[in-house]
Amino acid sequence: MSGILYLVGTPIGNLEDITFRAVRMLKEADIILCEDTRVTKKLVMHYEIDTPLKSYHEHNKDQVTDYIIDLLLEGNHIALVSDAGLPLISDPGYELVVVAREKGIKVETVPGANAALTALMTSGISSYSFLFDGFLPRKDSEKKERLVSLMALPHTVIIYESPFRVKHTLEVIAKIDSTRKISIARELTKKFEQVETDFVMHLLERLDKGINLKGEFVIVIEGSTGENNVNWWSEMTVEDHVNHYVKEGLRNKEAIKQVALDRDMKKNEVYQMYHVDTK
Incomplete structure (x- = not known):
């Protein structure tokens, strides 16, 4: 037997x-x-x-x-x-x-x-319907293509990410939809457990200020609602686009950086256009 x-x-x-x-x-x-x-x-x-x-x-x-x-x-x-x-x-x-x-x-x-479900439970993001997608492709073009597909879904999406790539992945998410709410979790169930939930642009700003990048991350991404879409800013001027993020709580420098990500422009180009428009 x-x-x-x-x-x-x-x-x-x-x-x-x-x-x-x-x-x-x-x-x-x-x-x-x-x-x-x-x-x-x-x-x-x-x-x-x-x-x-x-x-x-x-x-x-x-x-x-x-x-x-x-x-x-x-x-x-x-x-x-x-x-x-x-x-x-x-x-x-x-x-x-x-x-x-x-x-x-x-x-x-x-x-x-299970790390994915533990992160979802504590994220504050809807747990009624969700999709777990494991680790994303490492190649930039494949990662972006996969995230565009995942973020078009109405379901919460859960992925794993290395501490060495988490910031870049958040930047790709922000470029696809900077208004999307996400949660990042690390060291789950350990002494220094950390769970941060906010709009992706705010989390990127916090990463720049020193969120600890030790340990594997779980990223929980809010599902698409129809309101958050890739080109929500398409009818805005650069000035209005920057001011939108300033009203959301970003400093001018961070708002300009986010607009550059959204529009696939260089930061200095956005800076020049913004300051010309506001003169």
């Missing part, structure tokens, strides 16, 4: 955020598959779990899948975890589950914490 493949949710930051069942399954499993053994080792040591750890990640999954399936077919129970949160959610595991099911191996889920 074959073993069972358990998909086990683990904490996203605070080690106390794990279920009794998850701890039990990790103890009872014959092997724990994990992305980074160094990360999972901290968890198993905390809960005095002595089950052997084996690496299973994006770069070796194709090489080890057959071996794992053979172990399951021999009757071994195997637990799959990610570094944080739920396995398969923007993490490896999907292909393993597909093959396991094709082989008639039982797959069970042991639910747990």
